[in-house]
Amino acid sequence: MKKKLCLLFGGKSAEHEVSLQTAKAVIKALDLTKFEIDPVFISPEGEWRKGLPLEGPVESVEALQFGEDKTVSATEGLQSTALTVSEEKKEGYDIVFPLLHGPNGEDGTVQGLLEVLNVPYVGNGVLASSAGMDKVIMKNLFKEAGLPQVNxxxxxxxxxxxxxxxxxxxxxxxxxxxxxxxxxxxxxxxxxxxxxxxxxxxxxxxxxxxxxxxxxxxxGVKAREIEIGVLGNDYPEMSVPGEIVAKKDFYDYKAKYVDGDSVMIIPAELPEGIAEILQEMAKKAFQAVDCSGLVRADFFLTENNEIFINEINTMPGFTPYSMFPLLWENTGVSYPELIERLVELGIERHKEKQRIKYSV
CATH class of the missing domain: 3.30.1490.20 (ATP-grasp fold, A domain)
Structure with missing residues (x-):
């Protein structure tokens, strides 16, 4: 049977446009023989709009049909987007895929909503999402885990x-x-x-x-920027390392999404043994923040081979040309396969949570 999948994208965030890029790519890559797909768009003002189910390939987000009568507030959206799952899975969604970046989507808010509704979803849970979004809390957790960082x-x-x-x-x-x-x-x-x-x-x-x-x-530190993709739940796998080479002073928003003023080198050319150290540190960071599903771990590597963890991203850029999917493509997992793996990991985590006893 096909899995019924809800795609959440857009969002009330400064990263709204980034989310739209991600949604375009995922919609093109999803296999309609395996999934029934409902698109749900969240406007920059926080309005939820449910689109018609996808019946064939869609070239852009703009091509999706969102009727004005489907515009609702976020609270009304709980019912209008049918974010419920019945015991027999005859109604509602098998899983929700939040393709949301930044606040009001990647920070644990939407994840908390889905937890309350007891709906399976792709990606990190409430704690990991909120801690991973707040760089201060994240770095404090890294410090507790003994991971080296810049001051x-x-x-x-x-x-x-x-x-x-x-x-x-x-x-x-x-x-x-x-x-x-x-x-x-x-x-x-x-x-x-x-x-x-x-x-x-x-x-x-x-x-x-x-x-x-x-x-x-x-x-600030003079160093190379190396990134590792992490995929999994309790027993995560690590990708090959990749390197970002920015043509500007640093890898800012315009370099990432507007000018293209950066180069990705995958796999990164590293001294012997460094890749293994980075992968182990990425795993340690993933577990320190209690992550699940996916993470991109970012590091600094100095000319003296000192390694500092910079941050983790709990919903990294996810187009076929973004670093996280490219890391996994070079590790042997294609973009469509990566999406399907993430769906299965979300369902796996949800089943694990159902084992928890909530009464005395």
Missing amino acids: YVSFIRSAWEADREAAYSHVEKEISYPCFIKPANLGSSVGISKCTDRKELEAGFEEAFLYDRKIIVEQ
């Missing part, structure tokens, strides 16, 4: 607004230039600034606080 400090907007000079002085005391300022809860390199002096530091704070109430400032 970092964090701030909340209210403290910065109360005493900006104290915040800037604290950065300069703890971290040397160059440094990087990032919103704590955002991905796709949105709102990131490289700072080489006080003037750029002040501008970086202003930019990052546009996107979040909490920011992180990290020590």
Whole structure:
């Protein structure tokens, strides 16, 4: 029997357009002989729109049919999108695939909704999604797990607004230039600034606080950017390593999605033994945050072969030309196979959770 699959995409997030790119790619790759597919679009304003079931190949998200009468609020969307699963699986969905990046989708909010509804879904759970989205919490967990990292400090907007000079002085005391300022809860390199002096530091704070109430400032390091794909639940598998070579100073949003000013090298050319160390560290990071399904783990490798973990991404870019799928393609898992593996992993995790006893 075909599996009934709900695709959630769009979202109320600065990464809305990234999600649309992901949705276009996944829709093209899904095998309609194996899946019944309902597309559900979430607008930048948070409206949910359920499209007609897919009956054949669709070339773009814009080609999907979303009637105006299908526009509902997020709360009304609980019923209108039929996010329920009956015991016999005759109604509702076998699984939901949240193709959402950033806040209000990748951060545990939608995952919590699906948990309450007891619906199987692809990807990381509530804890891993929220911790993986918040760079400060994530780095604290990495520290607890003994994973090496560059030095970092964090701030909340209210403290910065109360005493900006104290915040800037604290950065300069703890971290040397160059440094990087990032919103704590955002991905796709949105709102990131490289700072080489006080003037750029002040501008970086202003930019990052546009996107979040909490920011992180990290020590800059001269290093290669190496990434590992992780796939699985309790016993994850690791991909070959890949390298990002940015033509600009750093790999920002425009370099990723607009200008194409970066090169991916897969597999990365590494000194003997380094790939194995990176893979083991990626696995350790995956388990430290209690991840499931998929993760892309990002590392810095210095010229002295020092390794620092940078971050994990719990819903990495997922077009056929994104790093995560390319890592797995070079490890022997094609893009359509990768999607099917993720669906099976989501169902597997849901079945495991049904073993939990909720009454005394």
